[in-house]
Amino acid sequence: xxxxLNGNYIAHVGVGHDDNPPGRGSGRYEYGTGENPGQHExxxxxxxxxxxxxxxxxxxxxxxxxxxxxxxxxxxxxxxxEVKNYASYASKAERSYNMNLCRQIANTYxxxxxxxxxxxxxxxxxxxxxxxxxxxxVRSWLDETRVDRKQEMDNIVTALEKTVKKKKYVDVGKxxxxxxxxxxxxxxxxLFIMQQNGYHVEKIKMExxxxxxxxxxxxxxxxxTTYSDLSKNRGKIQSVTDFKVSDDGKTLFGIEYPAALDxxxxxxxxxxxxxxxxxxxxxxxxxxxxxxxxxxxxxxxxINVDNTHYIKGVAVYxxxxxxxxxxxxxxxxxxxxxxxxxxxxxxxxPLKRDKLTGEIDxxxxxxxxxxxxxxxxxxxxxxxxxxxxGQYHYKDxxxxxxxxxxxxxxxxxxxxxWSRTLPTQFLSKQAPALIEHQLNLAMAKKKAEFDEIKSLTxxxxxxxxxxxxxxxCDSDAVELRGHSLPGQRTQLLLPCPTLKEGEIYAPxxxxxxxxxxxxxxxxxxFEIPICTVNNNNKFGKDHIGKNALDAVGITHETxxxxxxxxxxxxxxxxxPIDRGVSTLVKGGKPYDQISEAEKELRTFDPKAxxxxxxxxxxxKDEQERGLEMGKVTNLIMDMTLxxxxxxxxxxxxxxxxxxxxxxxxxxxxKQSEIDNHIAALNKKYRGSAKAGASTLITRATSxxxxxxxxxxxxxxxxxxxxxxxxxxxxxxxxxxxxxxxxQKVHKMELVNDAEELLSDMRHPKELTxxxxxxxxxxxxxxxxxxxxxxxxxxxxKSAAKTYEKEVASLEAKLQNAYKNAPRERQAQVFANAIVxxxxxxxxxxxxxxxxxxxxxxxxxxxxARFGAKKKDSLIEIxxxxxxxxxxxxxxxxxxxxxxxxSDKDKVRDYATPRTKKGVxxxxxxxxxxxxxxxxxxxxxxxxxxxxxxxVNQVING
Numbered sequence: 001x002x003x004x005l006n007g008n009y010i011a012h013v014g015v016g017h018d019d020n021p022p023g024r025g026s027g028r029y030e031y032g033t034g035e036n037p038g039q040h041e042x043x044x045x046x047x048x049x050x051x052x053x054x055x056x057x058x059x060x061x062x063x064x065x066x067x068x069x070x071x072x073x074x075x076x077x078x079x080x081x082e083v084k085n086y087a088s089y090a091s092k093a094e095r096s097y098n099m100n101l102c103r104q105i106a107n108t109y110x111x112x113x114x115x116x117x118x119x120x121x122x123x124x125x126x127x128x129x130x131x132x133x134x135x136x137x138v139r140s141w142l143d144e145t146r147v148d149r150k151q152e153m154d155n156i157v158t159a160l161e162k163t164v165k166k167k168k169y170v171d172v173g174k175x176x177x178x179x180x181x182x183x184x185x186x187x188x189x190x191l192f193i194m195q196q197n198g199y200h201v202e203k204i205k206m207e208x209x210x211x212x213x214x215x216x217x218x219x220x221x222x223x224x225t226t227y228s229d230l231s232k233n234r235g236k237i238q239s240v241t242d243f244k245v246s247d248d249g250k251t252l253f254g255i256e257y258p259a260a261l262d263x264x265x266x267x268x269x270x271x272x273x274x275x276x277x278x279x280x281x282x283x284x285x286x287x288x289x290x291x292x293x294x295x296x297x298x299x300x301x302x303i304n305v306d307n308t309h310y311i312k313g314v315a316v317y318x319x320x321x322x323x324x325x326x327x328x329x330x331x332x333x334x335x336x337x338x339x340x341x342x343x344x345x346x347x348x349x350p351l352k353r354d355k356l357t358g359e360i361d362x363x364x365x366x367x368x369x370x371x372x373x374x375x376x377x378x379x380x381x382x383x384x385x386x387x388x389x390g391q392y393h394y395k396d397x398x399x400x401x402x403x404x405x406x407x408x409x410x411x412x413x414x415x416x417x418w419s420r421t422l423p424t425q426f427l428s429k430q431a432p433a434l435i436e437h438q439l440n441l442a443m444a445k446k447k448a449e450f451d452e453i454k455s456l457t458x459x460x461x462x463x464x465x466x467x468x469x470x471x472x473c474d475s476d477a478v479e480l481r482g483h484s485l486p487g488q489r490t491q492l493l494l495p496c497p498t499l500k501e502g503e504i505y506a507p508x509x510x511x512x513x514x515x516x517x518x519x520x521x522x523x524x525x526f527e528i529p530i531c532t533v534n535n536n537n538k539f540g541k542d543h544i545g546k547n548a549l550d551a552v553g554i555t556h557e558t559x560x561x562x563x564x565x566x567x568x569x570x571x572x573x574x575x576p577i578d579r580g581v582s583t584l585v586k587g588g589k590p591y592d593q594i595s596e597a598e599k600e601l602r603t604f605d606p607k608a609x610x611x612x613x614x615x616x617x618x619x620k621d622e623q624e625r626g627l628e629m630g631k632v633t634n635l636i637m638d639m640t641l642x643x644x645x646x647x648x649x650x651x652x653x654x655x656x657x658x659x660x661x662x663x664x665x666x667x668x669x670k671q672s673e674i675d676n677h678i679a680a681l682n683k684k685y686r687g688s689a690k691a692g693a694s695t696l697i698t699r700a701t702s703x704x705x706x707x708x709x710x711x712x713x714x715x716x717x718x719x720x721x722x723x724x725x726x727x728x729x730x731x732x733x734x735x736x737x738x739x740x741x742x743q744k745v746h747k748m749e750l751v752n753d754a755e756e757l758l759s760d761m762r763h764p765k766e767l768t769x770x771x772x773x774x775x776x777x778x779x780x781x782x783x784x785x786x787x788x789x790x791x792x793x794x795x796x797k798s799a800a801k802t803y804e805k806e807v808a809s810l811e812a813k814l815q816n817a818y819k820n821a822p823r824e825r826q827a828q829v830f831a832n833a834i835v836x837x838x839x840x841x842x843x844x845x846x847x848x849x850x851x852x853x854x855x856x857x858x859x860x861x862x863x864a865r866f867g868a869k870k871k872d873s874l875i876e877i878x879x880x881x882x883x884x885x886x887x888x889x890x891x892x893x894x895x896x897x898x899x900x901x902s903d904k905d906k907v908r909d910y911a912t913p914r915t916k917k918g919v920x921x922x923x924x925x926x927x928x929x930x931x932x933x934x935x936x937x938x939x940x941x942x943x944x945x946x947x948x949x950x951v952n953q954v955i956n957g
Contacts, residue, residue: 099141164199172219298548303315304407509535595647629659702746
């Protein structure tokens with residue numbers, strides 16, 4: 001140990017124990033004797049060094065003695081990372097001391113009027129520090145641009161201490177370093193130093209509102225703050241950066257409290273007056289600034305009336321409203337029902353109220369998620385704000401800005417974005433040939449995707465996409481969805497009463513072609529109307545539009561066949577059935593050709609048949625409705641597979657129609673269950689009155705309960721299967737019994753062979769789905785094995801130098817992308833706090849569906865407030881930057897980080913080898929498969945995300 005004394009030093013010189021083993025060294029007594037044997041071993045002194053810098057210097061000394069990091073960690077009982085942190089800080093401190101001493105010596109010479117040479121300063125330093133110092137080192141230390149790393153670290157620590165003092169609970173997770181413009185290792189060392197000084201870095205779980213998964217937040221708190229304090233105040237966790245939250249007068253869900261429409265401007269068209277034919281449609285006088293649908297011709301809306309009630313339905317423009325009426329609501333209520341009455345006797349619904357205070361719930365008066373407000377800043381000639389969001393402003397006659405009463409839930413164009421796969425609810429009730437064809441096509445598309453991923457040239461993107469692909473295969477094995485049919489689209493249902501029976505106004509389809517309409521929940525072919533397109537209908541042109549993006553017009557009779565659909569937002573899956581494999585689609589017969597049982601079904605009104613009565617069991621919430629709906633839907637599917645006659649299916653379908661509206665309209669679903677002989681049907685087709693799902697198709701998504709397991713998994717290197725570990729978490733039930741915590745999964749997830757879920761009859765349709773599920777499971781396992789066998793990319797120093805500019809650019813873009821992570825977490829914290837307060841306000845008795853809406857609204861608003869928009873922070877990789885990545889100019893781990901913060905579709909496009917026709921070989925093969933199935937070139941292009949010209953080139957060579 002050397003001690004600096006006025007430029008000289010005292011050094012103890014002797015023989016160490018290790019210099020002459022097993023001798024005693026230079027001491028008087030043998031090594032290992034005395035009252036405290038080993039007290040002079042470095043490890044003994046560790047507990048006697050009280051400060052962080054003392055400990056850091058101690059470890060530095062041990063390293064100079066020749067001890068390895070691993071030996072020091074073992075001797076001191078530390079983690080290896082802790083030893084490295086101490087050593088790093090001590091190295092910074094020593095360098096800082098040496099640099100300052102060097103500059104002091106230079107300043108002393110200059111104060112004496114001398115011009116010291118680097119060689120003279122080096123000589124002086126060598127004498128004072130007791131080790132050889134070179135001239136080049138002196139020049140480096142005298143360079144004013146050189147950073148004092150210790151001072152830099154001390155500044156970071158000081159800044160974090162000030163932040164904790166101000167905010168108390170500070171998020172220091174991923175991306176914090178980018179916000180502070182420091183490196184990840186600097187942040188880690190700063191946090192380590194603070195922990196040694198009594199600060200806490202805690203992990204606390206918080207729900208990701210978008211996914212439902214739990215995630216750990218890393219939170220820095222002061223020495224006086226306990227974990228219990230943090231847990232109770234998790235809603236107060238803040239980022240190191242001050243994200244501004246504007247006080248804009250909006251509700252907690254990011255909307256302004258809805259403006260009220262005066263009821264004097266509103267009228268109702270009752271059932272007897274023709275309202276039943278347009279039930280749910282809100283007709284709005286065209287040309288009014290305060291009642292504009294913006295760029296849309298139709299929209300699903302909510303309108304506040306008199307601050308007491310609200311209208312719920314689909315709004316369209318009208319040119320023939322009665323004088324003085326600006327809004328006309330079409331209803332299936334009888335004349336005499338008050339427009340603004342009590343809860344169970346009113347056309348319009350009362351605004352939602354807080355259960356505790358009884359006051360109107362200002363945050364969510366409609367109980368629905370309004371589209372987020374995202375103004376474009378554009379206005380029409382009348383000063384009406386054109387917005388893609390749920391609310392808009394306009395200038396009144398005095399020139400003042402006002403909020404419109406229109407609140408959009410969805411608008412024209414939104415429905416066309418819905419999924420175009422074929423759910424088992426529909427496909428399993430069709431012909432075996434159609435099922436096999438669409439499942440084979442879904443498998444072919446999946447196989448082509450797998451082949452394309454395997455052909456990727458970059459190992460980082462290949463690894464990322466292989467794991468995502470494997471998970472999607474597992475999901476497909478559960479969901480059992482078939483490939484979409486040519487021309488298949490989801491369309492909003494609107495009334496067109498002037499059409500003839502069996503006609504449909506459908507501007508997205510050719511005049512004269514036939515469409516099959518499927519509404520969900522779907523019970524069977526008898527619920528599928530087959531309609532002929534008539535786009536010459538004047539009513540359709542005027543009310544829906546000649547170029548409607550995603551709406552069709554149908555008659556009331558067609559809606560009745562669609563399990564009693566109405567026009568307040570119901571949709572149907574439309575399929576052209578006059579070409580190719582689509583001709584296999586079977587629907588219902590015309591009304592004059594169906595049985596009496598089916599006629600009874602088409603005229604069945606569940607609200608009239610099973611109204612509320614005193615003493616009946618009331619369905620308590622949406623969750624119970626979902627459970628009951630699942631039971632009867634699965635029963636209908638199992639009956640259909642066993643070729644149940646229509647006379648037995650009708651009672652089950654009638655019961656499903658009661659169940660679907662039982663919660664909303666307080667229907668007597670238990671009496672319906674008795675009247676429609678559900679127990680007897682269960683016994684006949686499932687073996688017992690209370691039996692559950694009995695076929696593979698219904699068992700696949702049925703729930704199974706297992707011990708809670710960790711989110712992450714290992715991959716079996718031989719099979720590619722996932723290997724999960726249990727969390728070991730315990731829970732206590734109402735009886736006070738402590739058991740392992742359970743989680744719900746799908747039955748298909750737990751079987752290696754889907755045939756384990758087959759019914760005893762082993763129906764051919766089940767076997768087709770079983771093969772599909774097994775093939776999907778196998779492909780998922782293959783993808784995971786491919787992931788394990790994909791070697792990491794190799795780093796090329798020469799390439800890094802060649803592409804130095806591109807590497808620097810990618811690093812800067814990555815840092816910018818990281819800055820979004822704290823914003824997203826801050827939004828999640830804010831949104832979770834809102835959700836908790838709403839739960840608390842409702843005594844934690846929120847219905848599942850209501851809670852889901854609150855979570856979605858809270859998160860959308862929080863993201864808008866904190867500017868957490870991942871899309872805006874995604875890295876745009878230039879062609880030259882991609883060349884740098886491909887050449888190995890960045891390390892594999894860095895490339896993965898860049899990819900995870902980029903548009904993966906674009907990255908994938910960069911990494912995919914192309915044929916002369918501009919697509920991969922797998923896509924070429926898939927295009928040819930599509931063309932055999934009578935898909936148009938436009939439909940193939942849309943399905944694959946490529947141009948029509950490319951499809952044409954592949955097909956025609």
